[in-house]
Amino acid sequence: MLLDDGAPVKLNVSLLGPAPVDKLEPHAQKEVVKGAAAVFGQGEEEEEGGIKKLKVPLVELDFSPAEGEKAKERLETIKQSVPHDKEALFKVKVGWDGLTDFEPTIKHRMVKYLGELEDDDLIMFVVEHLKDHKGPQKLVEGLEPVLEEEAQEFAINIWRQVIFESMACGEALQTERMTID
Structure with missing residues (x-):
């Protein structure tokens, strides 16, 4: 990719993407869940098959006329x-x-x-x-x-x-x- 001045720009691209939560170490899984709770607000944690999942309440949208x-x-x-x-x-x-x-x-x-x-x-x-x-x-x-x-x-x-x-x-x-x- 070139800019207007002709200087090349280096881009870092990862084709692998982030690791799935269940493949992370247990302490890292807790951090992801805590991070999601911080982003999405307070939610309930639920454990299913050894994996903790975060249940976040849905926000009701008001499309009143x-x-x-x-x-x-x-x-x-x-x-x-x-x-x-x-x-x-x-x-x-x-x-x-x-x-x-x-x-x-x-x-x-x-x-x-x-x-x-x-x-x-x-x-x-x-x-x-x-x-x-x-x-x-x-x-x-x-x-x-x-x-x-x-x-x-x-x-x-x-x-x-x-x-x-x-x-x-x-x-x-x-x-x-x-x-x-």
Whole structure:
């Protein structure tokens, strides 16, 4: 193995590994048992066939759903805090760092808002717009030739979702495809 400066590094590797406890001298076996008790806490010693074994109580792990519930409650709070008003919504700063995969969200929004689409050009336009971190007013302007009067309402709908995911990411929460209605 070489380091950046080109100097070789010597490694000591043992293929034999540690000796099994039952092959050790009786006084060494006691030391291993004491060492294990020190590492794992107090346990009970049990002698089986001349070999002392240490029984260590299992630690019960708590996987209560309380953390998940707190995260869902926090997501609901964030969801309620996303502005509905166009002026206020378009002024919110987006944290783009945590936003990566826009396509499923955009596709879901388009189908929900416009119905089934024949081609994905409009979806790809919105996805590329978001990947390029362009603002919401530019999105409205880009959608107007296709959606006409509905462009602004649709852009607000998309932008609310972007803001929601950005705010959730800022608090290290996973939205898990939770949508804003």
